Amino acid sequence: MNVNPWLAVTGGTAGPGYAARFAALEERGADLHGEARRVHALLGERPSDVLDAGCGTGRVAIHLARLGHRVEGADLDASMLAEARAAAPDIPWHLTDLVDLHLGHPVDAVVAAGNLWPLLTPGTHAQVAAVLAGHLRPGGLLVAGFGLDADHVPFTLPEGVPFPGLADYDAACAAAGLTLTTRTADWDVAEPYAGGGYAVSVHTRTAPGPPR
Template sequence: MPDNPWLAVTGGTAGPGYAERFATLAAEGADLHGEARRVHALLDGTPSDVLDAGCGTGRVAIHLAELGHRVVGVDLDASMLDEARRAAPGLSWHLRDLTALDLGQRFDLVVGAGNIWPFLTPGTHARVLARLAAHLRPGGLLVLGFGLGPEHVPTSLPDDVAVPDLHAYDTAAVGAGLHLHTRTADWDGAEPYTGGGYAVSVHRRGSTAP
């Protein structure tokens, strides 16, 4: 299997730098919780079971827990999870490869808020969506936001890795038994997606899923 682009670029040591950057942004008054607010709204504010796939340093998962949700975070990068555990030791954090994810439980919503789609190992995208869908309860939601070109992905991809487009994403979603619910150009859910460089897609698992 090809190398994972995220680990290839960062060497699996990005955690401390990410934690420091977001701490600085928070101290400067930046709004860091748009993704969590969108998830909370999609769940109608009802305390729910949420899986944060590619949770990184835990920024989104921790705020969702503060909003009353039961959150589990998974990531491939141990250095990022170290920061998440340091920030919120009471939450459930798992070092996992999404291509073989099996937590033995299902969730009301799965969120991927950190450009995980472009950084998946090449050739595994459909498999990852299938694994995420398998963790949804019937009628559950999958919410992923990601850039659609190099200029919209904050961390540079390796030169030989292309950013998969929305057609590839939607094709994989259909194959995983998911149906497009809504798509916007931002995490606020206010700007309809009309073909720009960033999209937030909300897919729903069929209500008759096994």
Template sequence: MNSRRDRWAELTGGQNGEAYARRFARLAESGHDVHGEAAFCDALLSPAARILDAGCGTGRVAIRLAELGHRCTGVDVDRSMLAVARRDAPTQEWLHGDLAHLDGLGLEPGFDLALAAGNVVPLLAPGTEPAVVRQLAAVLRPGGLLVTGMGLDAEHLPLPEPTVTLREFDQWCAEAGLTLRQRYATWSGDPWRPGGGYAVSVHVRPTA
């Protein structure tokens, strides 16, 4: 495992699962759509697709994707988040692990889509980001998609300053054999404009 703690653990101490779940429950109760990421991914997929939710947290997105008929595996390093996911969807597959070492979890390759939503990439342990992208690319089938959402400024991050630029991220993806297919400003599909504070990116593993 990486010797440095991920930025999420530095922020929360690995004890934020219940509070995180309550936050989204309150949003849903107030009428907010909390399934934007799942709807976005579902629109990219054929029925009954195989999905890896990397940094799945409390399972909000993976549970919704399973409700839509997809086969989902969630992976997270935060045990408090996984405890909520396992309680809410005990029949789904939830794995504890470091995304920089996915190859140690025994996952069968061939996923149709790997998702890293919720600022997963900016909150990784410093220096592990290229390895995580390589690991995610490696589990995709040819033609499979890597879908990510990340804040690019302090307004869109739980951090005082950004930790990743899109140029860096696209370079890591290119080094892992992925090609940028689409980029948006929101999970609703609003057009991306340079200088925006949030980016939803769709990279593809070429078929040849």
């Protein structure tokens, strides 16, 4: 049975330290909301239904809620979700592996920040892409940013776990009925993607399918 790389690295106890680290960064004036601003702009700054997949302590989801969106978060790390619930108890937080996610309603966008893709359980990548796509309304957006090598993922993946490349990601998205719309090297759209070690990809749901 494959072990999830995030849980293998952290032991499922990273929540308090993770939340404290970002709180310290915010106190020092760091800009922590580039991902949320990007999704907000892509949605035309209209209140929308958004799923934060792999939400962690809720940093992105909480800021999207402040911007007026109806947000839900999902993560498989109970320690991270405990921090999210403490910070924003009114947001629905789902403790689940994404392969088992079932919101019961469609959303306008799914955001997958925080290196979700390389930290998925090996062998589940195509399934997760299908689950996320299945939650999107026609024309809905999957917005994902992740590192492609050890220099751009702040965790050492367990031995034998490779970094999944963009070709595999795009293939999984295409199989799930998603079409690549744009790709940049950052969340602020300041740098076009030209083959570096980090990419932010926007895919649009173009193929019909029932919501999950």
